[in-house]
Amino acid sequence: MKFTRRQILQSAAALSLLPIAARATPQVLEAREAIQRIAPQGFPETQVWSFDGTVPGAPIRVPQGSRVQRRLLNQLPQPTSVHWHGIRIDNAMDGVPGLTQDVVPTGGSFDYDFVVPDAGTYWYHAHNQSMEQVARGLSGPLIVDEANKPDVDQDLTLMLDDWRLDPETALIVDDFDNGHDLSHAGRLGNLVLVNGQFDPMFEVRRHERLRLRLINSSNARIFDVGLESLSGWIVALDGMPLEAPLPVTEAFPLAPAQRADLIVDVVAESEGTASLVSFERDGAFGLARFTIGEQNRDQGRQGIDPLPRNPLPELQDIDQAPVHRMVLQGGAMRWLESARIGDAELSGRELAQLGRFWALNGYAERPTDPFLDAQLGSVHRIEFVNETVFPHAMHLHGHHFRLVLEDGTLGPWRDTVLVDRGQTRQIALVVDNPGDWLLHCHMLGHAASGMMSWYKVS
Template sequence: MKLKFLSIFSIVTLFLAACSSAGSMGGMDHSKMGSTQEKETKTENTDNKTLPQTIESKTLTGKNINLVAEEANHQLNEKVNVAAWTFNRSVPGSQIRVKEGEKVNINLKNELPDPVTIHWHGIPLPNNMDGIPGVTQNAVQPGKSFTYKFTASVPGTYMYHTHQDGVNQLDKGLYGSFIVEPKTPTYDRDYSLMLDEWMSNPEEMEGMDMSGTEDMEGMDHSNMSGMEDNSNSKKDEKESTENDDSMAGHDMSNYDIFTINGKSGKEIKPLKVKEGEKVRIRLANIGYMSHKIHLHGHDFKVVAIDGQELNEPKTIKDQLISIAPGERYDIEFTADNPGKWYLECHGEMKGTDGMKTVIEYEGSKESNDQPNQSENLPVFNYTSYGKQTKGEFTSNQKFDVEYTMDLNTAMNGNEMVYTINDKVFPDTDNIEVDKGDLVKVKLVNNSKSDDHPMHLHGHFFQVLSKNGKPVEGSPILKDTVNLKPGDEYVVAFKADNPGNWLFHCHDLHHASAGMVNMVKYKGFEPDFKVDSDAGNKPE
C-alpha cells in the first residue's frame, strides 16, 4: 500500500505554496536528554489491527546503534491512522545524536517485506557507506542486516532515510534525524522538527504506481555501479521537449496532511522553553513539497543551512524560512518574550493548517497570539545574509571540470519524465572527475512549474551565484539547492571523496522519473559485487 501518492504525474498545475508540520519529537528537549520512555501512541481507527502501534521517537546515542525497519500502525492526527514503515517503530525513526568526531557503528535489521537501505543525507562518509542500492551496496533483503560504519566528522543537522525505491518507501515514513553535536554547543535548548506530507486516504490509491514512468519502474538497475557514460544514448530521441503550455506540472493535492515529526494538528506537542534560554530549532524537510515556516513573537537568527554554520548571521524577524525537500535550516532565538507563540507553516494548501506548533514558556498559561498562515511575509534570502568573508571558491577562478545541468520536464509517450540535458537516468551524462579536481556546476531549471531541489551525495558545495548575481553575504555551503522555474545557480566543490555519487532531485517523484545523474571518480571501483537478484532500485 502506498501511503502517499503522486497521481502518475497528472498534467495539472502544481500549487507549491506548501507549509511545514510538527510531531511526536516536537516536545523532546535534547539539551537535557536522558532516556526517553516509550509511550504507546493513541489511535482511534483500528483498520490495521494486526500491526503494532508506533511509539514515541527515542533518541539514540553512543558508538553502537541499532535500527530495525518494521511496519506499524501510526496515528497522524485525531482521525487518520496509516500503516507506516518505520525505523524502531516510530515516525520519524529514532533520532541519532552523536558528538563531533565520534565513530559510529549503525546496524540495520530489515523486518519489512521488501529490501531497504539507509542513506545518510548530507553526512560526509566513505562511498561504500552511502546506502545507494546497486551503486554503493546491494539492498538489504528481508530478514537480513547490514552495518554502516563511519566517523561523524562535521557537526550539523542531517537526516537518514531509505534510498531503496525511495519514492515509495520514504513516503511511508522510513526516515529519521541525525544530529552531530559540536564539541562546544552555543545553545541551552535544542529541538529537531522533521517536516513531511501524508495522504488521508491512501487506500484509494492502492495498486497505483508512484514511481514515475512505466519504463523507469521496469528498468534493471542491477548494474548501476559499473554504469558507463551513455552520452550517445538514443533514449532522448523519443522524448519530446516541454513545449506544451498544458504541461504545467504534477499534482500534489493528494498530500492533504502536513506533519511535524509525524504528527499533525492537535497531536503536535508544544516546544517548551524557559525565559532567558538560547533555543535552537532544527528544521528538516523530508517531504516532497517546500514549506514556509514563520516564528512568531521573537527575533531570531538563521545560524546554519544544510548543517553548515553561517558567518556572523544577523537578527531578523517575521521572515518566512522556505525549506525545500532535502534542506535543513537551524534557527536560534533568545527566549525573552514569555507566553505562547506559534511556529507555523504559511500557505494555502489543504494541509497547511495542521503544520503548526507552539513555543510555550514555562509557567505561561495563556497567550494572545493568533495564527496568520495566510499573511504575506517576506521570504528569507540566504544569498545576501550574514557577514561576507572569503570562501573556498570564486566564480572567476580556474576550474578543472565545468558542467551545465539543464533541468526540464518532457513527455515520453503518455508519461511525464524529468530530464537532465534532455536525458533520463540511467542514460544521463555523468560528471567525470579526478580526485583533487575543482568542479563548477551550473544548474538551470527550465521546467515551467516544477521546483527541483537538487541534492549532491558525498560532498558539500559552495553556492557562488543565483540568477547571475554573486552571493553577497556569508559563504553558503550546502548539499541541496532548490531551483524554482527559471532559476539558475552556479555551485562549486572539490572532488575530495572518491566514489560514485548521486546528484539528483530530492522530489523523489522527479528522481524516479529520470532526474538523476552521478559524479563519478575516474578509476574508482566499488568494493561490492552487484547482485542481480537483490532488486536494487536506487531512485
C-alpha cells in the first residue's frame, strides 16, 4: 500500500503539534533472560524471561489520560511483542503480530506510544508464542491512577501466577507442546506465586483500609479468591469501576487475564494475620499474608463510595442489536471431527497432528475473514456457546463490553468473560475503536491450539 502525499502531510502536521516531551526518546522496555529466586528458600534460583530483568516486570504507573511510551528491545532467543491488556488503545499499538504489527525479531525493537483513556488495573504481556513466553515470565502490571483516588492507607498490586518447575532444579519445565495440556485445561503450574514470590508478606495495621489490585497473569489457572480476617468490597472488574461496590461475602472466580480491585479493611486482631486465599479442591491455600503489628489505626471509616466512572460509550437499544454466535468447540471428550485452517477442511486426526484441538465456529486457526465486520459506532451482541467440557476465558482486544444477564439487564463492564463448560454467555458492546482486533481464549494453550479469531471495526 502506498501513502499519498496528502496522508504524509497530515501525519507530519499531526506530529508537529505534539509537545516536545511527547516526542522524546521512549524509555526502553528490555525483554531478556534473567535469574530470579521464585521457588521457596532452599531451592535453586530459576532462569526466567523478563521485562527489564525482573518477574513480574517493573510496574508502569501513570495518571489517567497520560501517554505511555516504551521502546521494546528484544534480547530473547525468540521474536516477541507486547500487548497492553485491557487498554482501549490505538490499533497499531495493540501488539498482535500478523494483525496489528510485525513480530519484533531477536535484537530488534518497536516503539509503543499510546494514551491511556481509562483509570484502573491493567497489565502488559508478550503476545508472540504467548503460551511459552508468558509462562517464562514476560508480563507486568500497568496501573492508571484516577485523578481522585479513594481514601486508603495502602494501594497494593498483586499479580497471581502459577509456574511449572522441576522440583529438583527449579527450572521451568520445557513441555510447551504437551498435547495433554493443549487439549485439556491448559498449562497448570505446581507453584503459585504473587508478585514473583512464594507466600509474600505485607505489613499492615489493624483497621487499615487497603486497595488490593488483583491480576491473574497465569496461563490457564482460575483462582477462586477469598478473604480471611479482611472485610471489604469489589470496586472494579477488568479495570472498570462497578456502579455500586459489591461486598465480598464468599469466594469469587478470577479467570486468566481478569482483574479485580478490592477495597478491604483489616479486621484481624493485633499481632495476628490476615490473608488472601485461593480455594482449591483440597482446601484453602494462602496467596498472600498481611501481618498486623501492635499499633492500631483509628476506626472511623464506614462504607465505601464507587470509584469515578471511566469515559465508556453508552449502550443503548441492545434489544435491536444483532447477535453474533460464536461456538466454542473441541478439546478432550469433545474431540473435533473436523475444522478449517484457511481454506482447507481437516479431519480431527489431521488437526491433532498439527497440535490443533479447539475451534471457534469451525476454525482451528485465526480465519482470513473476520468473525464480525462492524461499522464504527454500532452496537453488537456476541453470544459465546461453550460446547466443550472445559471453561474458557474469552478476551476481546480494543474494547470493553457488558455482560447481558439472564433477565436481560446489563452486568459489569469486562474485557474478558469466563464461559463455563456447557454455558452460554452473551455480551454487548459499542464498537467505537477502529481497526482489526483479536478475539481469543486467554487460556493461552487453547488459543495456541485453535481458539483464535478476530473482528474488524471500520
